[in-house]
Amino acid sequence: MTKKIFLSIFLITICALIFAVVSMLFVTGSYINKRIKEELYNEANYLGAGIESSGEGYMTRLSQSGHRVTWISGEGNVLFDSRGEDNASMSGYLEREEVKAALESEDGYGYSSRYSDTMSEKTNYCAKRLNDGSVIRVSSAHYSIWEILIDMMSSVVLISALTLIASAALAIVLSRMIVKPISLIDIDKPDVTHAYSELRPVVKKLSDQKKRIDNQIAELRLKQTEFEAITSNMSEGMITVDYMANVLTCNQSAKRILGCGDKTPSNALSLTTGIEFRQSMMTALSGKKAQSQLKTGGFCYSIIASPVIEDGNVNGAVIVLLDETEKESREALRREFTSNVSHELKTPLTSISGFAELIRDGLVNDGQRAHFADNICKESARMLSLIDDIIKLSRLDGKEIPYDKTRIDLYECASQVKERLEGIAAKRSITLSLTGSSAYIEGNANIVEDMIYNLCDNAIKYNNDRGSVIVDVGEHKGRSYFSVSDNGIGIPPSELSRIYERFYRVDKSHSKEIGGTGLGLSIVKHAAIYHNAEIDTQSTPGKGTKITVTF
Numbered sequence: 001m002t003k004k005i006f007l008s009i010f011l012i013t014i015c016a017l018i019f020a021v022v023s024m025l026f027v028t029g030s031y032i033n034k035r036i037k038e039e040l041y042n043e044a045n046y047l048g049a050g051i052e053s054s055g056e057g058y059m060t061r062l063s064q065s066g067h068r069v070t071w072i073s074g075e076g077n078v079l080f081d082s083r084g085e086d087n088a089s090m091s092g093y094l095e096r097e098e099v100k101a102a103l104e105s106e107d108g109y110g111y112s113s114r115y116s117d118t119m120s121e122k123t124n125y126c127a128k129r130l131n132d133g134s135v136i137r138v139s140s141a142h143y144s145i146w147e148i149l150i151d152m153m154s155s156v157v158l159i160s161a162l163t164l165i166a167s168a169a170l171a172i173v174l175s176r177m178i179v180k181p182i183s184l185i186d187i188d189k190p191d192v193t194h195a196y197s198e199l200r201p202v203v204k205k206l207s208d209q210k211k212r213i214d215n216q217i218a219e220l221r222l223k224q225t226e227f228e229a230i231t232s233n234m235s236e237g238m239i240t241v242d243y244m245a246n247v248l249t250c251n252q253s254a255k256r257i258l259g260c261g262d263k264t265p266s267n268a269l270s271l272t273t274g275i276e277f278r279q280s281m282m283t284a285l286s287g288k289k290a291q292s293q294l295k296t297g298g299f300c301y302s303i304i305a306s307p308v309i310e311d312g313n314v315n316g317a318v319i320v321l322l323d324e325t326e327k328e329s330r331e332a333l334r335r336e337f338t339s340n341v342s343h344e345l346k347t348p349l350t351s352i353s354g355f356a357e358l359i360r361d362g363l364v365n366d367g368q369r370a371h372f373a374d375n376i377c378k379e380s381a382r383m384l385s386l387i388d389d390i391i392k393l394s395r396l397d398g399k400e401i402p403y404d405k406t407r408i409d410l411y412e413c414a415s416q417v418k419e420r421l422e423g424i425a426a427k428r429s430i431t432l433s434l435t436g437s438s439a440y441i442e443g444n445a446n447i448v449e450d451m452i453y454n455l456c457d458n459a460i461k462y463n464n465d466r467g468s469v470i471v472d473v474g475e476h477k478g479r480s481y482f483s484v485s486d487n488g489i490g491i492p493p494s495e496l497s498r499i500y501e502r503f504y505r506v507d508k509s510h511s512k513e514i515g516g517t518g519l520g521l522s523i524v525k526h527a528a529i530y531h532n533a534e535i536d537t538q539s540t541p542g543k544g545t546k547i548t549v550t551f
């Protein structure tokens with residue numbers, strides 16, 4: 001703006017200067033002409049009067065200096081010439097414009113001016129008709145206006161240059177003075193702006209618009225902060241990109257999952273080298289939803305990329321990374337469980353069907369029949385106990401457990417179990433004893449009895465003949481507990497972490513031989529979870545095992 005104002009002022013000054021110089025020249029020129037004309041008229045009149053009163057002798061007394069004077073007779077003969085030129089060299093006077101005009105005009109005057117061949121000199125002529133019909137002509141030569149201009153050129157150029165420098169300086173000062181109040185306008189305080197009252201409505205409008213924009217920006221910032229607060233606390237990764245795949249937002253989880261550190265690259269293609277992520281994003285940016293899987297660092301993520309479409313155009317994409325590791329491992333567990341169940345059921349069924357076929361085909365004699373029937377019974381019982389355990393486990397594992405919790409006495413539950421198992425223990429001369437006292441919990445008696453039963457059953461199964469099993473019930477530090485300890489074969493420390501897995505057995509063949517399903521401790525674990533109880537397992541191979549459940 002300053003530059004524009006400066007140029008405008010400077011240009012105006014140049015134009016004004018040129019106009020002033022040219023007009024001064026013309027005014028001066030016409031003034032000089034006017035004065036000369038007046039002078040010549042006066043002189044012609046004066047000379048005319050002199051000749052008419054004093055005759056030819058008056059002319060001879062005239063000074064040779066000054067204007068040139070020529071006296072011409074009515075016939076065109078030169079009667080007198082102050083330059084002394086004779087008639088022969090000065091022919092054709094009657095044809096001269098001023099002489100002709102003086103002879104023909106009513107007032108008897110004629111005036112003309114002529115330039116020299118080089119235009120450097122201009123001669124003005126004034127002629128007056130005398131009473132005797134002769135004409136007196138006075139002429140004056142002087143420099144033409146162009147000659148004056150050329151003469152004055154150096155001074156004109158100098159003055160013009162000085163004027164231009166002065167005007168340039170003035171233009172700079174003026175343009176700054178004009179612009180300064182505008183640059184000092186504060187649109188935050190439109191009422192305090194004193195510069196240029198004409199600008200006040202514009203400043204007011206700008207100020208209103210700025211306030212609106214400021215409010216909108218504040219609102220957007222708030223929304224962005226809210227969005228960042230929500231997404232930063234999400235365990236899922238979330239990335240938003242524009243249509244050029246430039247990252248708009250990328251939460252902490254996404255950075256962690258994609259392993260790109262704390263710094264977010266500007267383009268999403270640089271977030272990871274994983275082909276699955278890139279492909280899903282590019283598909284979303286082409287307008288189609290995409291889903292794929294990303295396996296990294298032992299975790300499994302599902303990539304869901306959705307296009308953001310507005311007015312039919314893809315403006316960007318939202319990419320969500322869901323941790324599906326648990327789901328995947330659950331799936332794997334479910335597959336393993338199904339295959340284990342099938343396998344566990346198939347074994348007794350194969351035996352049963354084999355024994356039945358032998359009996360059907362008459363290959364079993366009377367003496368062996370009872371033995372085969374006994375095997376069928378044992379395998380069926382194993383199958384039933386397995387199915388029973390699976391049902392219990394699936395109930396405990398399910399989201400809705402169809403059991404009620406009431407106030408129950410752990411000691412009571414333990415004595416019920418003792419009664420049920422005493423016969424089995426006695427067969428192997430194992431002593432099963434119950435110690436402690438009543439301890440109450442909010443729970444389900446059937447489930448608690450199953451827990452104690454499974455632990456005591458194991459303590460008997462994995463015990464030596466004439467061994468002992470002690471069930472202890474009581475309270476410790478305000479918490480009810482029961483423990484089952486035996487002096488049996490014990491569990492190697494390396495296996496302790498796995499015995500609660502479904503179908504896991506330390507010694508598979510031994511466990512099957514003694515009728516284990518591999519689900520007993522799994523049921524104990526899920527029953528403990530159901531009661532918010534903790535399990536503590538202490539075992540020494542060859543010495544025995546103690547499992548404590550604290551509610």
Ligand code: ADP
Nearest residue numbers: 458462490499505506511516517518520521545
């Ligand atoms: P099972 O039906 O085979 O007994 P469990 O889930 O009850 O299955 O037990 C898992 C495994 O833990 C058993 O196969 C056994 O090897 C081991 N185990 C459990 N209790 C004891 C114990 N008291 N003493 C020694 N080993 C045990």
